[in-house]
Amino acid sequence: MESVLKIRRWVLVDGRSIRSVARQTGLLRNTIKKYLKDDSPPSYHRQAPPTRHKLCNGFDARLQTLFEQDQKRPRRERRTAQKLYEQLVSEGYTGSYSPVQRFIRDLKRAGTGSGEAFIPLYFPAGDALQFDWSEERVVLGGVEQKIKLAHFRMCYSRKPFVVAYHGEAQEMVLDAFVQALSFFGGVPRRVIIDNPKTMVTYVSRSKDRIFHPRFLALMNHYVMEPVACTPASGWEKGQVENQVQFLRGRLFVPKPAFDDLDALNDWLFLRCEDLAGRPHPERQDCTIAQMFEDDRAKLRPLGRAFDGYVEKTVRVRSTCLVQYDSNRYSVPSQFAGQHVSLRAYANRIVVVSGQDIIAEHKRHFTRNISYFEPWHYVPLLDRKPGALRNGAPFVGWQLPQAMHRIREHYTNEHNSSSICPFSQPD
Template sequence: MDIIYEIRRRHLVQGQTVSAIARDMDLSRPTVRKYLDVTEDRPYQRQQPVSRQLGAFEDQLTAWLEEDIKLPRQRRRTARRLFEGLQDKGYAGAYDSVQRFVKRWRGDHLGPRLTQAFVPLAFRPGDACQFDWSHEHVEIAGVLQRIKVAHFRLAYSRQMFVVAYPREMQEMVMDAHIRAFEFFGGVPARLIYDNLKTVVDTIYQGKERQFNRRFLSMANHYLFEPVACTPASGWEKGQVENQVGNIREWLFTPLARFTSFAELNDWLAIRCRELGQRSHPTQSGQTIAACFNQELPLLRPVTAHFDGYMEQMLRVSSTCLVRVDRNRYSVPARLAGTAVSVRITAEQVRVVANGEVVALHLRAFGRDELICDPWHYLPVLTKKPGALRDGAPFVAWDLPKPIQAVRDHIMKHPKGDRAFVELLILASETGLEALTIACELALVGGTVNASVVMNELRRLTAPSIPVAINVPDGIALMIEPIADYSRYDHLLEVSHVVH
């Protein structure tokens, strides 16, 4: 601005010509003429350099960005992921070129992002852990699914733990805490949450909350203090909020593929350990794992396991089923029409009657699925043996091949279903393995019927005769009897007349 002022003063006040001003100030005449019309300071705007290193890869990068803009923000690839994708296709340029291109392209198509201000927080070792949920997309057993991921982050050491579930429910929250405390090797003093419906029942003024009773039972078991954030104040647990985005970029982009949730969660635990080898963001020269080792002794040890289940009282139907979360599970037939307690965990469905677990099933997360244990219906077969042919629990019963062969042979004969039911009743006492061996013996012998299999089964399960009997010394005879066979000789002298 000083140069502009000097040019205008010389020309408009002192009357110097453009050529004289250009000669005295060592400027070009076009520059002098340009500044004569300037009356206000024009801020300098840096021009973004045009990336010339992308070359033929610019079209590929643009195509990826056009694909990503159609996706939700959480599923869009970062500049780093796009850079790695270009490297796989042979790109040998720098990351900065890709980053500048992505920033400029998104600015033109999405507009600028607003920056918010936050208050920096500091935490003591062993004091706090932050919790949050996120939804991700993975492929489980060849099926694309939208899953829920529970995030934990120790606020001092920044050690993270994540675990995946099909849904976000109360029993998943408790299971995630049990897994996290086992992973960390202890329990922090406080856990910080959003106002989750699975954690908080009612929000009062300020920090007052009414927590879920079952959740408080878990907190009381592990002796940690639950703390709920102020509504719409995610910065109070900003570490785990930031972790959600990082985990999505590091672990779920591109699409992760696994055969089961168990395999996925095992892999996530391993990756959490590996990510702990990164540098700590605030303690220079130390890794997250090193800070975690300092924090570990200050965590409260876990002394007893917590059974994280949700309980419902349900009535067993006449078909020996209870309905749980849109699916049906079998119960022993003797409990048909009675009320039972159903305890639901993240992985199991347990049916309890009179304080005893009477049925245990792996939990299903589909809809209208039928999960049956054929042994539950065995008492019904004694009265209705015909149900063995078309009964849903028995049609899909995966029996050992020798038993299937014997069943198919017996069922061809009249009243074969009743005969096979008798074998199953006997097997319920002796075990399915013994019945399998008995069927194999019958098939090898060439005579296959219920009587032969039952005879083989009883021979296999009959108690063995002891080889020797150990008699205690205290009951031994002082004088052992001597056998005298001569006393039976008089019987030879008696004559017997047969008429």
């Protein structure tokens, strides 16, 4: 622009000839004449669209077919451009990923039009952690089922952490935060969340929040400020919202298969570490793991872990069972008819009387099933020895040798009138 202004000034103001200006600048006289006629700034106009590598040998049609097939699937099962590229490679495609990515982008734009506009957010190192839930489908023990995935994301470094549960109950929320903070190795200043009932019990018209007391206990333990988003404003925690979609396409399409939930979580832990090796979306010269070192330096020390249980008072039935979440768990027989405290953790059930733990079970997520510890019922055999024959707590129990002799005694119909082996001699 400065050269054009100088040329116009030399000719139109100073009166110099076009030939002398062309000799001094090295420009063609026709070019100088064009500058003199048009006072608008010069610009470059592309004569033809740029030449890019294209899908060939019919792979463009194949890719469009795959894309259209995906559009008929549930949204959570649709493949990403990366997955579609891998499918084409398995079918013989030898090109790069970029043409596939552009092709899929154009197809999406043609179907949806322009998107919404948002204001970019900024978070300093160690400042904020975002949290959200998603629902995914996996195969556990050969059975396809739904699981709930707790998503965490450090806002500055973008480092992710996910852990799977059978549900979104409050004890799962508490356990997820304990595991996430342990994974990150420190505590950020605040956490940005939605408004689920497990964390926020009330939202007023003025957007004031009343947080759940148990969730506040977690926040107080780690001295972390909870920040609840405005309802229906997911962009306020857009990073973790995007993470849900990204990890769904990367990790859960096709459905992964594991023996149990623990094996799935072990795999997710390793994948979170692997994903931290990706380039940072804003600092392409650094990886997420490298940016996380800045985060880690600003995190506060973790301290002891929060005891993440939900407690309720229950009455022990005459069958020595307490109920939680439609299943029943046994306690020692001497507590039958008493009120005890039941503490539900994400993976276990603990029963407390006073200050003493009287029973502990692995938590199950079946329905209407009783889970027994046979030793809880052994004292009752003194008064009801025949229960050893058909008693539900003793089914499949690996009995000590003495118990085997007693069971054989009561399963022998010919000895049904014999003296009780538990009776005391006169």
